[in-house]
Amino acid sequence: MELLTDAVLLSRLQFAICVIFHFLFVPLSIGLGLFVALAETRYYKTGDPKDKAATKFWAKIFTTTFIIGVATGITMEFSFGTNWADYSRYVGDIFGAPLAAEALLAFFLESIFLGIVLFAREKISKKLYLVSTWLVFAGSALSALWILIANSWMQTPAGYEDLGTKAEITDFWGAALNPSTIARYLHTVDSVIILASFVVIAVGAYYLLRKTHVDAGKKFVKTGLIVGIVSVVLMLPFAHMQATVVAEEQPAKFAALEGQWEDGPAAFTILGWVDEDSKTTVGLAIPGATSLLASFDASTEYPGLNTTENAVSSFSAYPGVKAESYQGGNPPVNFTFQAYHLMVALYLLLIIWLIIAGVTLKGANKGKTLGKAPLYLLVFGPLIPFLCIQSGWIVAEVGRQPWVVYNLLKTADAVSPVVSAPELLITITLFVVFYLVLFIAWLRLVLGQIKKGPQVEEAPAAPKGGE
Amino acid sequence: MLLSTGDPVHDIFAILWFLLIAVLLIGYFILDGFDLGSGILYPFIAKKENEKALVRRAVGPLWDGNEVWLLTAGGALFAAFAPAYATSFSGFYLAIILVLFGLIFRAISIEYRDRDPKWKKFWDIAFFLGSFLPALLFGAAIGNVIEGVRLVGAGDIAGTSAAAVASADTAAWFAGLSPGDYAGGFFSLLNPFALLCAITGLVAFITQGAAWIALKVPVGSELHKRAVSARSIFNILELVVFVLTSAIFFIGVAPTFDGRSLLPLAYVFAGVFVIGWALARFFISKGNDLLSFLATNIIPVALIGITAASLFPNLIPAAVNPEGPITYFLLPGADIPADSITIFNAANSLLCLTAMTIITVIALPIVLVYHVIIYRTFRGRISEEDTGY
Numbered sequence: 001m002e003l004l005t006d007a008v009l010l011s012r013l014q015f016a017i018c019v020i021f022h023f024l025f026v027p028l029s030i031g032l033g034l035f036v037a038l039a040e041t042r043y044y045k046t047g048d049p050k051d052k053a054a055t056k057f058w059a060k061i062f063t064t065t066f067i068i069g070v071a072t073g074i075t076m077e078f079s080f081g082t083n084w085a086d087y088s089r090y091v092g093d094i095f096g097a098p099l100a101a102e103a104l105l106a107f108f109l110e111s112i113f114l115g116i117v118l119f120a121r122e123k124i125s126k127k128l129y130l131v132s133t134w135l136v137f138a139g140s141a142l143s144a145l146w147i148l149i150a151n152s153w154m155q156t157p158a159g160y161e162d163l164g165t166k167a168e169i170t171d172f173w174g175a176a177l178n179p180s181t182i183a184r185y186l187h188t189v190d191s192v193i194i195l196a197s198f199v200v201i202a203v204g205a206y207y208l209l210r211k212t213h214v215d216a217g218k219k220f221v222k223t224g225l226i227v228g229i230v231s232v233v234l235m236l237p238f239a240h241m242q243a244t245v246v247a248e249e250q251p252a253k254f255a256a257l258e259g260q261w262e263d264g265p266a267a268f269t270i271l272g273w274v275d276e277d278s279k280t281t282v283g284l285a286i287p288g289a290t291s292l293l294a295s296f297d298a299s300t301e302y303p304g305l306n307t308t309e310n311a312v313s314s315f316s317a318y319p320g321v322k323a324e325s326y327q328g329g330n331p332p333v334n335f336t337f338q339a340y341h342l343m344v345a346l347y348l349l350l351i352i353w354l355i356i357a358g359v360t361l362k363g364a365n366k367g368k369t370l371g372k373a374p375l376y377l378l379v380f381g382p383l384i385p386f387l388c389i390q391s392g393w394i395v396a397e398v399g400r401q402p403w404v405v406y407n408l409l410k411t412a413d414a415v416s417p418v419v420s421a422p423e424l425l426i427t428i429t430l431f432v433v434f435y436l437v438l439f440i441a442w443l444r445l446v447l448g449q450i451k452k453g454p455q456v457e458e459a460p461a462a463p464k465g466g467e
Numbered sequence: 468m469l470l471s472t473g474d475p476v477h478d479i480f481a482i483l484w485f486l487l488i489a490v491l492l493i494g495y496f497i498l499d500g501f502d503l504g505s506g507i508l509y510p511f512i513a514k515k516e517n518e519k520a521l522v523r524r525a526v527g528p529l530w531d532g533n534e535v536w537l538l539t540a541g542g543a544l545f546a547a548f549a550p551a552y553a554t555s556f557s558g559f560y561l562a563i564i565l566v567l568f569g570l571i572f573r574a575i576s577i578e579y580r581d582r583d584p585k586w587k588k589f590w591d592i593a594f595f596l597g598s599f600l601p602a603l604l605f606g607a608a609i610g611n612v613i614e615g616v617r618l619v620g621a622g623d624i625a626g627t628s629a630a631a632v633a634s635a636d637t638a639a640w641f642a643g644l645s646p647g648d649y650a651g652g653f654f655s656l657l658n659p660f661a662l663l664c665a666i667t668g669l670v671a672f673i674t675q676g677a678a679w680i681a682l683k684v685p686v687g688s689e690l691h692k693r694a695v696s697a698r699s700i701f702n703i704l705e706l707v708v709f710v711l712t713s714a715i716f717f718i719g720v721a722p723t724f725d726g727r728s729l730l731p732l733a734y735v736f737a738g739v740f741v742i743g744w745a746l747a748r749f750f751i752s753k754g755n756d757l758l759s760f761l762a763t764n765i766i767p768v769a770l771i772g773i774t775a776a777s778l779f780p781n782l783i784p785a786a787v788n789p790e791g792p793i794t795y796f797l798l799p800g801a802d803i804p805a806d807s808i809t810i811f812n813a814a815n816s817l818l819c820l821t822a823m824t825i826i827t828v829i830a831l832p833i834v835l836v837y838h839v840i841i842y843r844t845f846r847g848r849i850s851e852e853d854t855g856y
Binding site: 060063064067068070071072074075077078080081082083085086088089091092093094095096097099100101102103104105107108109111112113114115116118119120123124166168169170172416417418419423426427430434438441444445449 | 527528529531532534535538539541542543544545546547548549550552553554555556557558560561563564567568570571572574575578579582583585586647648649650815816818819822823826827829830831833834837838840841844845
């Protein structure tokens with residue numbers, strides 16, 4: 001078996017397992033951080049014990065999730081050195097700074113104030129506690145900024161000089177605010193907020209389904225719905241920005257999104273299949289639709305995969321492409337293609353689910369008996385944004401292959417030369433086993449916390465206890 | 468190889484970052500030292516459920532911020548001396564992954580233990596092992612680095628000049644082992660000096676942990692008594708292990724680097740160790756919990772000081788004689804082994820270091836303010852009510 005002896009393949013497999021696992025928890029915790037802060041803000045204004053219960057409830061789920069994100073994040077920071085030593089040597093001058101800045105500026109912020117949010121409710125003033133919840137969210141959003149700066153630099157390097165075995169930074173802001181940073185940040189942060197809003201809706205729907213904590217359930221569906229609508233709508237301009245950047249900077253990835261082999265206007269395929277051997281793509285396509293998405297003009301021409309396969313000295317024939325000194329190399333096309341179309345299809349499902357949530361909420365507010373089917377759909381709704389986020393990142397990361405630093409360093413050249421296949425087999429096995437244990441532990445706890453629901457503390461003269 | 472980057476300003480920044488990383492590590496070993504130590508002592512001195520809860524509560528709100536110091540030190544090593552980060556993390560691969568799993572399970576066990584009564588045995592074991600493994604392996608890693616490790620040869624690993632790197636065959640560089648890669652195996656990391664360093668670190672952490680628990684739990688409780696006696700025993704062990712390690716250092720390690728410019732400073736830090744130890748001993752005998760705890764924190768300062776002083780200007784010294792256990796020379800005016808990774812040949816660019824310095828100047832005071840806030844919020848002893856029991 002080639003897989004058992006190929007250290008490059010194994011390193012990639014290990015990184016994929018670790019980063020996908022990590023990114024199940026990170027988006028949820030960043031997004032839920034917002035809902036914790038929102039709930040606490042409401043409690044700050046109303047002083048209603050029910051709102052306090054809601055903060056406590058979401059803070060519990062948030063921290064149960066957050067801690068796994070933090071712990072598995074250590075893996076990611078270490079992995080550049082452990083598994084990608086030549087990569088670290090090549091990019092250290094640029095990549096290390098955002099990583100260290102992330103720790104200094106963001107990790108301390110979120111971890112310290114999380115300690116306060118968890119343990120100090122009774123020890124500090126209400127106002128300071130409110131500020132702490134917002135600071136935890138700010139810390140996690142800031143941490144996302146730094147790590148996405150690092151990722152974006154790898155996708156669209158800027159502000160550097162290539163010295164052969166290392167890249168050296170020549171312009172700090174040029175590197176930090178490289179062409180894809182802003183679009184990627186907005187796209188990513190918006191996606192994690194969508195995810196959290198779907199989780200909040202799902203928990204609300206679960207209470208409506210079980211007819212427990214009904215008041216809280218309605219409130220959750222409402223809050224999730226409002227935030228969900230805003231963030232799903234905002235995704236349109238952000239996705240457009242992202243598409244434009246990919247078209248401009250990563251021509252091979254852009255061509256792979258639609259499996260476009262020949263130069264010309266880019267279509268949008270609704271359902272299709274790419275045969276990489278015969279270099280053909282079959283499917284039901286709307287001509288020019290992707291050109292329209294990326295440039296607001298259906299006739300804009302983009303280079304196809306037959307062109308992007310090889311080095312291209314100038315893309316001057318294509319006004320929508322800015323890439324320079326392009327070295328060539330196509331990613332696994334069908335994989336990128338299918339992941340992209342899955343992401344788009346899931347986005348459309350998000351809209352449908354928000355409509356279901358809206359109708360459900362209206363029914364619940366009018367006191368109607370709610371049908372079970374829509375509630376079940378909402379309960380399982382979070383699977384959609386989870387899958388959507390993962391497939392989006394597969395597009396971003398598989399789509400830039402064979403490069404780990406676009407046009408500069410190939411993934412195969414980036415591994416640690418001293419780490420052997422047997423060592424990798426040991427560590428992959430350990431990661432799979434340990435991460436599985438963590439996943440089960442997390443799932444049990446979170447489901448238990450949801451089942452228990454928000455616990456309203458006995459108010460001095462409450463007419464009736466609980467809900 | 469010259470002991471310079473070729474630019475005096477760049478040299479100053481390289482030295483500054485060497486010092487800053489040492490400071491970050493000191494911050495880490497002071498702050499995480501006591502909660503690693505608490506985790507190691509946890510199964511032994513906390514017998515009843517309420518006692519276990521007290522120990523967990525003593526580290527509960529604090530460990531996360533503490534651990535960030537390690538992440539920051541790792542990030543800083545990457546950001547300031549990328550080749551050293553690459554070589555050490557890939558070279559000590561299995562050991563680093565073990566530390567990693569320790570840190571992961573420890574973190575999660577602290578947060579999950581109270582919420583997950585069904586798995587409490589599992590989380591208790593995770594808390595102990597997750598504290599024990601890193602506490603042991605940090606010292607082992609430091610011991611190996613002080614001794615020097617086998618590195619793949621051939622010179623200019625980071626490229627002190629663009630021309631030097633551009634002339635290298637980059638395809639060959641990426642294809643096989645890279646200059647500066649670790650060339651020893653996993654088991655050569657387990658040598659006597661490194662193992663003694665591991666135990667030195669471990670005992671220091673446990674002493675800090677015992678002093679912390681004694682400081683935080685109710686006076687007069689059984690738990691407090693046990694913590695006080697552990698504090699006293701491990702404090703004595705600390706000196707015994709340090710003397711043993713020093714003996715091996717003087718007999719086997721130090722003679723190989725006579726004349727190193729900063730080595731005398733290592734002896735000064737050894738003096739700091741002795742003074743710190745004596746202070747701790749004094750306060751322990753007086754039964755003063757706060758001052759005992761503070762004094763035990765002088766030990767990690769001294770240990771990192773000794774490490775930094777005996778390494779400088781190396782980050783990862785190369786073994787001169789791969790056959791022998793002890794490895795490198797630096798006589799006055801002589802070059803260090805050409806393959807060693809030093810702060811000069813591994814320094815990231817001046818612009819990178821400047822940017823990092825600006826970020827640090829802005830962030831570090833804020834970070835310190837956070838720590839003041841959280842330690843003030845959670846100051847004082849924990850009562851049984853705080854634990855929810």
